[in-house]
Amino acid sequence: MSSKVVIVGGGVIGSSIAYFLRLTDPSVSVTVIERDPTYARSSSALSAASIRQQFSTPLSIQMSLFGIEFLRSIGERLEIDGAKPSIDLYEGGYLFLATPAGETTLRENHALQKSLGADISLLDKGALQARFPWLNTEDLIAGAFGESGEGWFDGYGLVQALRKKAQALGARYVAADVTALHRDGKHVTQVETANGEVYACDFIVNAAGAWSRKVAQMAGIDLPVFARRRSIFNVKSPARLEHCPLLIDPSGVYFRPEGTSFICGTSPSPDNDPDDLPLDEVDHAIFDDVIWPALAHRVPQFEALRVQNCWSGYYEYNVLDQNAIIGYHPDVDNCIFANGFSGHGLQQGPATGRGISELILHGRYTTLDLGSLSFTRVLENRPIVEKNVV
Template sequence: MSSHVVIAGGGVIGSSIAYFLRASDPTVSVTVIERDPTYAKSSSALSAASIRQQFSTPLSIQMSLFGIDFLRHIGDRLEVDGHKPSIDLHEGGYLFLATPGGEATLRENHALQTRLGANNALHAPHALQAKFHWLNVDDLAAGAYGVSGEGWFDGYGLVQALRKKAQALGARYVAAEVTGIERDGRKITHVQAGNGERYACDTLVNATGAWARRIAAMMGIDIPVYARRRSIFNVSSPARLTNSPLLIDPTGVYFRPEGKTYITGTSPSPDNDPDDLPLDEVDHDLFDEVIWPTLAHRVPQFEALRVENCWSGYYEYNVFDHNAIIGHHPDIDNCIFANGFSGHGLQQGPATGRGVSELILNGRYTTLDLSSLNWDRVLNNRPIVEKNVV
């Protein structure tokens, strides 16, 4: 068992790991090195902050089922000195829409999700129209709606709550950038930080999100995780969409309500998605050429839209198969990677924190088995196929 764990990265993944480690075994020393304690550029703070069970792989569904349970009870779980944090969880549901070409996949995914305990309903076009009267269903074959357990929340609030609880339990947070890693054969011995300090470790965790590739390179490891910019637009409209869920159009364009406005976005085309684009820029062409026309088609009332605000954040994008890489690399005995969540880190953070803490403390997973997400599939070219990549 590790007596001193150093976690590189204090976002939702790193702070979740720190929380579960200290909550499970207070004798373990935990040091979290976070380059930006304001989280101004963190994926956790800049994302659309949502959770769903509508995935196509059993493990992703199970991780999010644990995630929603964690979020529902966050006030009790992460209470500090009588203060119960709130993340404004709104279970408004996801609505995945399918054209005739995607109907079979939607039905197959729905069957798997409900078998594992997700509360989703499958609707024909006429039922969709009855439930969401503002929706254009002319080109649709079906829609899958999360009746409960899916929705959105305050991602920044979640990170802060995890961090504060981990600190209250004894985890030490250091505001510095990891500048070097000392390796002796198959072991990491020390982590160097920009504050001039060296931190000895029995176990190192790479939880640095969009910066995971740089940290891995310091160990001599090549990880297929890149920073991919995603632009989010907050728009206003005279449209009043009753009971609006987080809607995923068959094109991949999404929107959800945000108070009296709406948040919307989509991924750029694969041939126009370079690495490490600056976060202080927003892809306005994507909105004008793809997002707005799609929204106006799906919701005719969205013909009238105005961008009120917009920003960009990074996906820590696993270009291999868009799923997280969690576990040891076979070349290093005492480093655990938790990287490449590809936009799913907030909702999979609690399950990852619990699982990585089990791996560190027990040498194995004792609740949900995350071993299918380990390095073996990457090194042996066996990608996990997730059909609901958003």
């Protein structure tokens, strides 16, 4: 008898899980319940849509190495009746910059990344100046640059391609809001939606992104994942920056090219980062007080720029350690969590989808072991320290 899997959330995480499940075992019944099929408020569609291997933990690097492999082959993987989707993947690289205070961390991270096969170059101050002559290197000591395998893409296009392929493989998508999970002891037996529909399940996957905490509460689970607003600004500048990567300044401010303009942003300070701020508002103060001064310092040509568009999206922010929580909770034996990616969901979505499909179909991970991201570390208060949080 085939298993019934209900996935709550149809963004990149939920759709990746649905895709891998149906691809691997067409006998599995997969229902994806997505509250907003337009994805107008989803993190998948509102993010800066980028991918890197420049992390400080082996598993994050390995997940993104599979992520870039998946994105490069998306036309073949997600083809439907001869039509191959494109997500405009551009491998422009990440450039992490370091002052003398951050040099040791940069070098340690680079050594780990190289050991795992990431194509990252370590550049001293002179090499930075030669390669990026528009860069102010006065206060810098070094930088790490992704020669390949890092860049940006169309996040909304990725979600749509995964969703359409999952549907073509037989996954059912339902536009509804989940309002209740019904438990029998340690087992979730049914998922109920606002319109009164009830879906029986052998497995339920919480892939609800910024709203995943509410879904977990329906099962009686406290999930330390909160909706944290991040504002992105599209700026126009006369600056002509040859071979411009996605640059991460030591201040935490980032920017990258977007057509003939640039997008930029940063995370607010921890003491000014409340939960559930409205998405229809933008933090203009952070641009005026933090982003613009950092941009003008790092790239003198950015003295002249203007904001031409801006928007906000949510990070599904894991307050324990800003890393994903993937796997079962010991109190609910058929509920799998895939939450708390804290800005890394798009790039880690393919590895997560593959891993969770293995967990459901085989009872264990058969390719990349995601076990260290389990809920157990949350219950035991064992955070994974990631030094390269953006």
